[in-house]
Amino acid sequence: MSNVHATRPVRDDEATPDLPTFEASGGDWSTIAEEASRLGEERIVVNMGPQHPSTHGVLRLMLEIEGETVTEARAGIGYLHTGIEKNMEFRTWTQGVTFCTRMDYVAPLFQEAGYCLAVEKLLGITDDVPEKASVIRVLMMELNRIASHFIALGTGGNELGATTIMTLAFQGREHILQVFELITGLRMNHAYIRPGGVVQDLPPGAVDAIREALVGVRKFAGDLQKLMLANPILKLRYQGVGYLNLAGCMALGMTGPILRSAGLPYDVRKANPYSGYETYDFDVPTGSDADAWDRMVVRFEEMWQSIHIVEQALDRLAALGPNAPVMVADKKIAWPAQLAVGPDGQGNSLEHIKDIMGTSMEALIHHFKLVTEGFRVRAGQAWTEVEHPRGVLGVHVVSDGGTHPYRAHFRDPSFNNLQAVSAMCEGGNLADVVASVASIDPVLGGVDR
Amino acid sequence: MTPPKDKDLVAKAGEAEVGTTPPDTRAEVGATKDATRATIPVVDVRHGMFGVHGSGDTSGYGGLVVPVVLPGPSERPYGGWFDEVVDILAEVLDASGTGFAAAVPSVVVDRGELTLEVAREHLLEVAQALRDDQDLRFELSMGVNGVHYPHETGAELHAVYHLVSVTHGRRLRLEVTASEDDPHIPSTVAVYPANDWHERETWDFFGIVFDGHPSLARIEMPDDWPGHPQRKDYPLGGIPVEYKGATTPPPDQRRSYS
Numbered sequence: 001m002s003n004v005h006a007t008r009p010v011r012d013d014e015a016t017p018d019l020p021t022f023e024a025s026g027g028d029w030s031t032i033a034e035e036a037s038r039l040g041e042e043r044i045v046v047n048m049g050p051q052h053p054s055t056h057g058v059l060r061l062m063l064e065i066e067g068e069t070v071t072e073a074r075a076g077i078g079y080l081h082t083g084i085e086k087n088m089e090f091r092t093w094t095q096g097v098t099f100c101t102r103m104d105y106v107a108p109l110f111q112e113a114g115y116c117l118a119v120e121k122l123l124g125i126t127d128d129v130p131e132k133a134s135v136i137r138v139l140m141m142e143l144n145r146i147a148s149h150f151i152a153l154g155t156g157g158n159e160l161g162a163t164t165i166m167t168l169a170f171q172g173r174e175h176i177l178q179v180f181e182l183i184t185g186l187r188m189n190h191a192y193i194r195p196g197g198v199v200q201d202l203p204p205g206a207v208d209a210i211r212e213a214l215v216g217v218r219k220f221a222g223d224l225q226k227l228m229l230a231n232p233i234l235k236l237r238y239q240g241v242g243y244l245n246l247a248g249c250m251a252l253g254m255t256g257p258i259l260r261s262a263g264l265p266y267d268v269r270k271a272n273p274y275s276g277y278e279t280y281d282f283d284v285p286t287g288s289d290a291d292a293w294d295r296m297v298v299r300f301e302e303m304w305q306s307i308h309i310v311e312q313a314l315d316r317l318a319a320l321g322p323n324a325p326v327m328v329a330d331k332k333i334a335w336p337a338q339l340a341v342g343p344d345g346q347g348n349s350l351e352h353i354k355d356i357m358g359t360s361m362e363a364l365i366h367h368f369k370l371v372t373e374g375f376r377v378r379a380g381q382a383w384t385e386v387e388h389p390r391g392v393l394g395v396h397v398v399s400d401g402g403t404h405p406y407r408a409h410f411r412d413p414s415f416n417n418l419q420a421v422s423a424m425c426e427g428g429n430l431a432d433v434v435a436s437v438a439s440i441d442p443v444l445g446g447v448d449r
Numbered sequence: 450m451t452p453p454k455d456k457d458l459v460a461k462a463g464e465a466e467v468g469t470t471p472p473d474t475r476a477e478v479g480a481t482k483d484a485t486r487a488t489i490p491v492v493d494v495r496h497g498m499f500g501v502h503g504s505g506d507t508s509g510y511g512g513l514v515v516p517v518v519l520p521g522p523s524e525r526p527y528g529g530w531f532d533e534v535v536d537i538l539a540e541v542l543d544a545s546g547t548g549f550a551a552a553v554p555s556v557v558v559d560r561g562e563l564t565l566e567v568a569r570e571h572l573l574e575v576a577q578a579l580r581d582d583q584d585l586r587f588e589l590s591m592g593v594n595g596v597h598y599p600h601e602t603g604a605e606l607h608a609v610y611h612l613v614s615v616t617h618g619r620r621l622r623l624e625v626t627a628s629e630d631d632p633h634i635p636s637t638v639a640v641y642p643a644n645d646w647h648e649r650e651t652w653d654f655f656g657i658v659f660d661g662h663p664s665l666a667r668i669e670m671p672d673d674w675p676g677h678p679q680r681k682d683y684p685l686g687g688i689p690v691e692y693k694g695a696t697t698p699p700p701d702q703r704r705s706y707s
Binding site: 077078081083085086087089090091121122124250251252253255264266271272372373374379380381382383385392394396398400401402403406407409411415416418419448449 | 493495515517518519520559560561562564588589590591592594596597609611613615618620622641642643644645646647650667668669670671678679685700701706
């Protein structure tokens, strides 16, 4: 009986004729438990998800439990696979941003930045990206990191039954999403960062709006921190739970807060800086206990560090002034679009269209060619890494010299980190599975892509 | 939609490419002509300017034939720490009797990135050396990715590994090839347990069989899915969409630029 596993069907030669089977489909668990105890059977295979409020999206956990102890845990994914990478091969390099932003929808700007840095590396224009574009990228990414950590902490609390933690976190995140809406027009799926820079400059008043939003962010982050760090129930639920030491982290390729909670201050922003991160002043917080509690503490510390980086970026924006370029000067790469609010919402500026239609045939041809055909990228491949809220996001792009990516692959940190479910949960309590998964903080849009 | 292409043309284009090598290396190319011909990685041949064929293209660009060539093997010095890493790896592999040349047929340096092209039968040994040697210490694996080059006869499937050395602050790429007829590459899970799911994903999407993987099952697609969706001959799918009388074809059948 010990060779019956949760992960595959029982083979004929393994089946024990007298092994009782319990199927739970919306029934009352107490009757099943009563029947199990009546038959003297302790081992149950539980299929948790893919539709379960505590699995962080459409994650399926296959658990084999003995009493309250999890003896085997496996994660099943793929329920949100949408073929984004394949789709990107049929669109231009610029249009690819619109697709990859939809992968990890809680941290969309990191996919955009990672992808654009990879395309820029392929084009060889990494050093030509204007400083203001890099500052705006850093600003947006750090705001996004705070928003993403709010979700990680809030949903983690909610999954343990503490709704107040969730409502506080979502209120804090709302301040950031309003900033995103002001700057990009959307709360998520922005497609704001483009190869060569960002799609448009910050709107008037954005810097003040961000400073104002930071007040709210600080308030809710502070309240949340006070609530969570001093909560005795949360301590019992998180401390010593989901343990994965440094050796385990390195073997399983863990990065981000999970790796840093084990004590290694590895952060791509420091180890291999991009977008000028080497010029910002910030610390890489670490833990030492390698458990869910330390991951939570690390996330809180990272939020404060991100706020610190955002403030530095705002100061730089003020110094750069409103007229600094936000896109590379090369007109063979930079889209000619002059965006303005049209009668139907956002669109091309009517003045710009009147100009290219009425006065310059070459400008019209160029606009048309660049938007429909796109730019060509010399054949080869490139790899970039960015520090995503969940770990290292790696982007591998291959060009065959054409106007479309030949292959675009995203090494999503959630995908990799979910491999640790077995190591973190086996041998622990069933209830701790929820806390462990929450401490991994997977986003299934990124996992399945 | 990519038109069907003749594999002979790829070979011809590869030969043609030798003739267009810049003058400074031409003498060398002449000396090792056959070897150079074999190593230039022509992955595709592009015809015309537009993706749609047979539609009465009158632009005059229809006869255009452009071979697609990826960056070829680099010569020493590779620059920076690349030489040091290659030297140490060569030392380790030569000491074990495998030999560097047999295990790593070529080294490519492009856009500031180091790529080691590894023979699949020696992949495990190379990975083990890269992880364990104290001067290499590529202890963190960033997973596996597949790329399908249908026109690279005999090496259509590539598995690409990205390794990071936290100790030395370095990163490099391993590239291993296999043919469609024999899509086997040894599993690296024993060296890098992190590659478990990444190899399953590469099997799922490209059909590369990682020999020795503990449970090489599909991971993203349903278990009974036919085919491997990220291969270039696998259609994207989609249906024509009609809106206000006009019909938009699915993305892989739209007029596009090649």
